[in-house]
Amino acid sequence: MGGRAGATRELIVHRDAPLLAQAVAARLVTKLVDVLAAKDHAHLALTGGSVGIGSLAAVAELPARVAVDWKRVHLWWSDERFLPEGDPERNVTQARRALLDKLELDAAFVHAMPASDGPDGDDLEAAAQRYAADLARFAGPDSDVPDFDVELFGMGPDGHVASLFPEHPGVYEEEPSVIAVHNSPKPPPNRLSFTFRTIQSAREVWVVAAGGEKAAAAHMALSGGGRVQVPAAGALGHVRTLWLLDRACAADLPPGLNRPASP
Numbered sequence: 001m002g003g004r005a006g007a008t009r010e011l012i013v014h015r016d017a018p019l020l021a022q023a024v025a026a027r028l029v030t031k032l033v034d035v036l037a038a039k040d041h042a043h044l045a046l047t048g049g050s051v052g053i054g055s056l057a058a059v060a061e062l063p064a065r066v067a068v069d070w071k072r073v074h075l076w077w078s079d080e081r082f083l084p085e086g087d088p089e090r091n092v093t094q095a096r097r098a099l100l101d102k103l104e105l106d107a108a109f110v111h112a113m114p115a116s117d118g119p120d121g122d123d124l125e126a127a128a129q130r131y132a133a134d135l136a137r138f139a140g141p142d143s144d145v146p147d148f149d150v151e152l153f154g155m156g157p158d159g160h161v162a163s164l165f166p167e168h169p170g171v172y173e174e175e176p177s178v179i180a181v182h183n184s185p186k187p188p189p190n191r192l193s194f195t196f197r198t199i200q201s202a203r204e205v206w207v208v209a210a211g212g213e214k215a216a217a218a219h220m221a222l223s224g225g226g227r228v229q230v231p232a233a234g235a236l237g238h239v240r241t242l243w244l245l246d247r248a249c250a251a252d253l254p255p256g257l258n259r260p261a262s263p
């Protein structure tokens with residue numbers, strides 16, 4: 001499968017959404033064990049959405065999760081719904097309930113995106129700059145963002161990833177690492193999001209999606225669609241890009257791309 005220079009796009013298809021979430025969870029735990037065996041800290045960017053949160057819930061059920069030294073994992077979010085702290089629609093709230101509250105984490109390494117009642121109030125631009133500054137504090141050499149080991153992305157039926165929506169202004173942003181998203185086509189209207197530049201800085205990008213309503217977007221993204229029309233096409237890691245789908249989401253893909261992995 002094609003990708004930008006240095007990246008390959010691999011596809012693995014699981015039977016259904018619950019099995020997909022379990023497979024993503026197992027893969028994530030193994031990846032973090034490997035990363036932490038090689039260096040002091042891991043940087044992981046989480047996503048919201050059905051499979052994203054479902055995968056975190058599956059990690060919580062996985063006995064092998066205790067093999068990860070979670071205190072050495074930096075958790076970031078690739079997008080957030082700009083709502084008050086604790087709002088059930090916030091990606092971080094859902095992540096806490098699904099998994100984070102059950103882990104021994106270093107609170108200083110849990111980098112939630114600002115809330116609308118946070119230090120910048122409802123100033124979305126200031127919140128984006130605040131998060132960009134937090135990313136920069138942990139940046140790798142020659143970068144303004146951490147050296148992400150993995151960034152996870154759900155995908156919407158319209159092909160959006162993070163809060164980058166088709167033809168929406170965010171897909172044209174290159175300079176900042178994080179942007180304020182106004183008038184999001186999907187509620188809530190105010191959001192924060194990584195830009196493509198920050199997405200593509202990751203070593204590994206994993207796109208996780210399930211359901212027949214996303215089959216057309218998966219087909220477009222994996223068959224040469226452009227990232228302006230189908231932002232998931234721009235979800236590329238510089239070492240590896242992995243698409244983890246269920247059968248319904250992979251239903252429209254050309255047979256050559258489709259590699260079933262689950263019985």
Ligand SMILES: O=C1O[C@H](COP(=O)(O)O)[C@@H](O)[C@H](O)[C@H]1O
Nearest residue numbers: 047048049050051154155156162
């Ligand atoms: O709003 C969002 O949607 C996407 C996809 O969500 P899904 O429920 O269709 O899987 C998600 O990845 C993103 O983080 C979230 O803010």
